[in-house]
Amino acid sequence: MKTTLSTILILFLTFSAFGNDGVYLTRGSVIYPTQETRISLDKEILSFTVRDRVGYVDIQFQFNNPESTDRKLLIGFQAPTAAGDVSDSLSNSNQISNFTIIQDGQILPYKLKAAxxxxxxxxxxxxxxxxxxxxxxxxxxxxxxxxxxxxxxxHSYNFPASGNVSMDEFYNYILTTGSKWADGKIKDLTVNIDMGQNQYFYVNDIFGQTANWSIIGTGKVTDEKFDYIDNDSCRMVRTLSGQVQIKVTDFKPTKNIEFGVVSRYSFTSYPVDYEKIRKGEIVSIGNLFLEADYSKEELRLLRNTIYAQYGYDFNSPDLKEYFSQFAWYMPNPNLTMEDIILIEKEKEFVDKILLSSD
Structure with missing residues (x-):
């Protein structure tokens, strides 16, 4: 008998319509059945760790089978092929790595198919x-x-970042499939997102007013918001170290998770500060290139933006006032200039500004 995706229980990944303006690789989701009415999803702890443009996903599911007998189900994990500005070779390469399902301490066998x-x-x-x-x-x-x-x-796996003309990198998780279990909800949901040290990133706010957002480590969930995904409001999160944690109970998912980095090298960037940039109220370092003829004062702001993003607490009143307008700025009075270790590209950018200022 032929097997199709509509006749099995699937862990559902989907991808959006695309144009030639980015690279869209793959994304993950909640295990879900197509016709399940008895087994419920009591708890999901979903943890993302992003390093060097790779998303590492670890998920703890707790299901409740109310029946007195075992139930064996065929499950699937569905991963779309790469799309957008990609080669045919990449389209034919599975982007999910280190796929592992563990039950009772045992790694379950799987078969890789395509459709x-x-x-x-x-x-x-x-x-x-x-x-x-x-x-x-x-x-x-x-x-x-x-x-x-x-x-x-x-469940664990990892996959590379997607990107487009607006975002340097982003990651997706299809959460709506959690509604396919009994009661149509995830009774206890925890989402952890660790983007690494000294980060400023967005998370689309799909969790409702009862959700609790907090930082495990050092950082803050800012008041900065913008509309990006299907008119969803995204919240900007600032972490010096640690992760953002979102907790919600009796959650009926109707939308999916997306999070990512607007600009890899600049916390001041479109779309968050687009209006201020357009009006000339602030300057943006973009991708660490000098993209225009700047005044000496603008070059000074660009150079010090690098240090502000590390949390340097400026003595100059004008610099302190300028950077205090940004939600990402978290001045650390204990941080010295000697404590800040710039990456090579940041060093080159600062050197170019110093030469231009002469």
Whole structure:
């Protein structure tokens, strides 16, 4: 009998329509059944760790099987092929790495299949030749036996960042599939996002007014917001170290998670400060290039923006006032200039400004 994605239980990944303005790789999701009414998703702890443009995902699921007998289900994890400005070779390469499902301390076996669409026949990936204009889907297939009562399932994988003309890097997680379990909700959801040290990033706010946002470590959830994804409001998060944590209970997901970095080298960037940049009220360092003829005062602001992003507490009143207008600025009175270790590209940028200022 032919197997299609519509006849199995799938861990559902999807991708949006795209144009030639970015590279869209892959994304992850909640395990979900197509017709499940008994087993509930009692808890999900979803942890993202991003390093060097790779997202490492660790998920702890807790399911409740109210029946007195075991239930064995065929599960799938669906990963779209790469799309956008990508080569055919990349389109035919599965972007999910280190895919692992663990139950009761045992790693579950899986088979990798592929399909042309969600309702299409699953075949060997070698049977297809995908392109950016004719994308497909990779599918990891495995079985899970849900014992009576609580079942702990651990899942991990990693995947590279996507990017487009507006965002340097972004990551997606399809959360709406959590509504496919019994009761149509995730009873207890925790989302942890660790982007690394000295970061300023956005998270689309899909969690509702009852959600609790906090920083585990040093940082803050700012008041800075912008509309980016289907008119969703995104919140800007500033971390010197640690991670943002979002907790919500009895959550009925209707939208999906996206988070990412607007500009890799500058915390002052479109779309957050676009109006101020356009009006000439602030200057942006962009991608660490001198993109115009700046005045000496502007060059001074550009150079010190680098140090402000590390949290340097300026003695000059005008610099202190200028950088205090930004939500990302967190001056550390204990930080000395000698404590700040610039990356090579930042050093080169500062040197160029010093030469231009002579």
């Amino acid at each position: 042309e669409c969600e309702d299409c026949e699953l075949k060997d990936p070698k049977d297809f030749q995908f392109t950016q204009f004719d994308p497909g889907i990779f599918v990891f297939l495995f079985e899970i036996t849900f014992k009576p009562g609580l079942n702990q399932i651990n």
